[in-house]
Every structure is written in structure tokens, then in C-alpha cells.
Amino acid sequence: MKRIIMLLLVPLILTGCWDKTEIEDRMFIYAIAVNKVEDKKSESDLKPFYEFQNQNLEVTFLVPNPSKIQGGESDVLEEITVSAQDLPEAVGMIRKKQNREPFFGHEKLLILGEKLLRDEESSKEVLDWIDRDPKKNRSAFVVATKDIKELIGVNPKLEKLLPSYITGILKNDTVVATMISVSLNEFLGNIKSSGMAMIPIIKRQKDEIAIKNVALIKDFKYLGELDDRYIRGYSIINNKLDEGKKLFNYKGNIVSYNITSSSAKIKLNEENGRLVFTVDVEMEGDIEDYLINEDILKSDIIRDLQDSISKQFEIELKEVVRHFQEDIGFDYLNLKSWTKKHKYNLFKKYEKNWDEAFRNAKFNFKVKSYIRRVGVIR
Structure with a gap:
């Protein structure tokens, strides 16, 4: 009997993770910000090298710098921005710039720009890929903003990482009646089930982040804003x-x-x-x-x-x-x-x-x- 047990355990002992990535070789993506830029679509869809002519998305990946963290520096977040046709291409492009493998398991925040949300086709493509990507952290928060570049420039006073600062504010919705937080899983679920969703709008106010009003999304497109005053009643009914x-x-x-x-x-x-x-x-x-x-x-x-x-x-x-x-x-x-x-x-x-x-x-x-x-x- 002991020999049988040993024989069964041998494969478990000898089996290794042939495709594993060491932690020091990973680039931990803490937040992704996606917005639409001016159309660069070519006159003819039949031209060669299509992806190089239609880079209509601007994608920013927020990544903590391990060396800065070890050095005790205050500004430890790095911004990696690329222009691409879609999110899969954007992820591929950062592999050309960085020597580490992108890892999305610790992603805390998805920031959607207003220009993207106003374009139904682009918004649908982005959200569809995010929904199908198994590597995405479904518990990450989703927010909307008008100016991504201005937002990313905020340097929090009491927090080294901007994504942690923003998500910390969003978690206060349990005690602030006029504010909501929405996870990626909840956001995508609402879009698929009813075609409608609500996500908080964040913006920069001097050296801080403010959450003001809610973006109303319908059929993958920005419909309008809901004023803070109506959120408490909405929360009571729901x-x-x-x-x-x-x-x-x-x-x-x-x-x-x-x-x-x-x-x-x-x-x-x-x-x-x-x-x-x-x-x-x-x-x-x-x-x-x-x-x-x-x-x-x-x-x-x-x-x-x-x-x-x-x-x-x-x-x-x-x-x-x-x-x-x-x-x-x-x-x-x-x-x-x-x-x-x-x-x-x-x-x-x-x-x-x-x-x-x-x-x-x-x-x-x-x-x-x-x-x-x-x-x-x-």
C-alpha cells in the first residue's frame, strides 16, 4: 500500500510549472486608463499595415517602480502610455518597451475617458475585450473622467500610489450616502443584462481627487450625468x-x-x-x-x-x-x-x-x- 501511495505522489513531486513567471520578472499593472484620441483612420481600409494607421486609443498603464519603493521615494508610480488600435495591441506594445511581463491580477482601477465613452463603437470594443480577458481583476473599480492626463498628474499627500488613493476614496461609499462605487464585474454585468450602467466621475481639484456626479452609460455610450443629490435615494430604493x-x-x-x-x-x-x-x-x-x-x-x-x-x-x-x-x-x-x-x-x-x-x-x-x-x- 505504501508503494502505491509513493508512486501516486511521484508525479506531483516531479511536476513543475513550465510556463511560470518569476515575481521579479513581472510588471504589476495597478491601473489602466483608456481614452479615445482624434481619428487617424486611413481613407482606404485596404492599405497595408492597417494597425499602424488606426491608432485611435491612448492607453496608460500605471505601474509601481520596485526600485523607487525600496529607496523610500514618494513618487513611485510610473506611467507607460501607448497609442494603439485596441487594448490587445496596447498590451503588446508595452512588451516592446519593458523587459517585464505585464500582470493584471493586482489591478485596482479602470479609468475610462469621456471621449471613449461618447464613442459607442470604440467603447464597445474596449469593454468587450476586457470582459473576455480572463487575466483581468474583476473586483477592480471602474470610474469615468474627462481629463485622464490631468488626473494621473495628481500626487497624493498621504498615499504613494494614485490607484490606492482613488480606490480608498471609493470605498468610503459605505459611509457617504451621496457616492457610489462600481466594480468591473458589476459594471460589465449591468451592461450585458440591461444595456445600462452607472459609474462615478472623478476629477482633479488642485492636488486632490474629487468624486463628483455619476456617468450614465446606455448601450455602451455616455448618456449624461446624474447629480450627486439623487444618489442617496437611488441607494435607498436598491x-x-x-x-x-x-x-x-x-x-x-x-x-x-x-x-x-x-x-x-x-x-x-x-x-x-x-x-x-x-x-x-x-x-x-x-x-x-x-x-x-x-x-x-x-x-x-x-x-x-x-x-x-x-x-x-x-x-x-x-x-x-x-x-x-x-x-x-x-x-x-x-x-x-x-x-x-x-x-x-x-x-x-x-x-x-x-x-x-x-x-x-x-x-x-x-x-x-x-x-x-x-x-x-x-
Whole structure:
């Protein structure tokens, strides 16, 4: 028996990784920035050396320099920029410039330029290749920006690596209600399932990065921007709000309600050929402000505050839905996928004309807000 076991173990011991790449021979890609440049398309598609005449993409790879890291330098990130026809060619071109093998397993960030997103054909080609490439880190964040070169020039004060700095900000979406983060896997999944996706827009403000508004993508093309003010309501309806803050008016006082939890339950019915969504929201939070001439510890004051918060949240949610229905005109609230999962018969009935059904849908909101803690009191 022992001999049999030994014979079985021999292949495992002798087998090696014939195609392995040593770590010192790898070039770790931490971020990729892709944008479209002016068309350089030749007049005739039949000319030789086609790829050298149609380099319409500018691709920047952000790579940490090991020697600078070991030396303790502050600016350790290297930029490798190439012009290419597509991303596979761009990856091939950096192999001509660098002696290390590109490795994407540690990629943290994909930056998409506005010019690329406004070109449906180019955007589709780029995202299609990224989706099919098994080497890509699907948990990397995706962002949009207007000026990639200006963005890459930022030198973070408290972080050596720009990609780590940006992803660190994006992770704050769990406590900042007016901000979202989107992974590559989520972004590509939304594009494939509904043709629509949302990604945060980042830009440079002096020596810092600011996340402002959200880019709306439809059918691989930039549709427009969603203002920050609508993100909190969007997150509440989609059960994506973990924590956050809302200012509300109570008897002339501006009071801060710090949300600690939120839960939304959606119900759907049909009335007279019209979809009717009823959204029940329950949330808990804390009050930290001092209220003049109010004994905030009294139960009747607490109930009055809770009712006021609930009513103002209802007003906000109604305005968020109105904005998506009337101003944007498309279901970025992901209600189509919810309906397919929970009300399949209604989904099949309205599937072919879903955008119209969404615009004509009726929404009812019922919000219950609870105050669990009170901070500053008299």
C-alpha cells in the first residue's frame, strides 16, 4: 500500500510549472486608463499595415517602480502610455518597451475617458475585450473622467500610489450616502443584462481627487450625468445604503440625521394597464444636533422628529423617481431586473416596452424613520 501511495505522489513531486513567471520578472499593472484620441483612420481600409494607421486609443498603464519603493521615494508610480488600435495591441506594445511581463491580477482601477465613452463603437470594443480577458481583476473599480492626463498628474499627500488613493476614496461609499462605487464585474454585468450602467466621475481639484456626479452609460455610450443629490435615494430604493447623513428642517432648525441602517421592500401591482410600485422603507439613525427650546429626550419630541424625517425622506424619494422617469427617461433604478425576478408575469407583459412602462409607472412611498440615539442635549 505504501508503494502505491509513493508512486501516486511521484508525479506531483516531479511536476513543475513550465510556463511560470518569476515575481521579479513581472510588471504589476495597478491601473489602466483608456481614452479615445482624434481619428487617424486611413481613407482606404485596404492599405497595408492597417494597425499602424488606426491608432485611435491612448492607453496608460500605471505601474509601481520596485526600485523607487525600496529607496523610500514618494513618487513611485510610473506611467507607460501607448497609442494603439485596441487594448490587445496596447498590451503588446508595452512588451516592446519593458523587459517585464505585464500582470493584471493586482489591478485596482479602470479609468475610462469621456471621449471613449461618447464613442459607442470604440467603447464597445474596449469593454468587450476586457470582459473576455480572463487575466483581468474583476473586483477592480471602474470610474469615468474627462481629463485622464490631468488626473494621473495628481500626487497624493498621504498615499504613494494614485490607484490606492482613488480606490480608498471609493470605498468610503459605505459611509457617504451621496457616492457610489462600481466594480468591473458589476459594471460589465449591468451592461450585458440591461444595456445600462452607472459609474462615478472623478476629477482633479488642485492636488486632490474629487468624486463628483455619476456617468450614465446606455448601450455602451455616455448618456449624461446624474447629480450627486439623487444618489442617496437611488441607494435607498436598491438597498445599497449602509450609512449616510441627511440634513432636514425641524421647526426652523437644520438637524443632521445620521443613518445607521436602511431597508426597502418593493411591492408591485398593475392598475388600469399601469405598473404601480409601492416602496416601504425603514431606517434607523442618530440625532447629534442641539435643538434650541426643545427637550429632545421627551418621547413626544422624538416621535415628532421621526415623523418629520419620514415625510422629508418621502419627498426626496419621490423627486428621485421623478428625475429618473421624466428627466432621464430610463430605468437606472434596476426595477426591470427586480420585476423579472419577483413578478415574472408582469415582466413578460411589459418587457418589450419597458422604458415606456417605467416612465408611466406610479410610485408610492411609505417611510418609517427611527431615532435610536441622541447626541448633544441640554
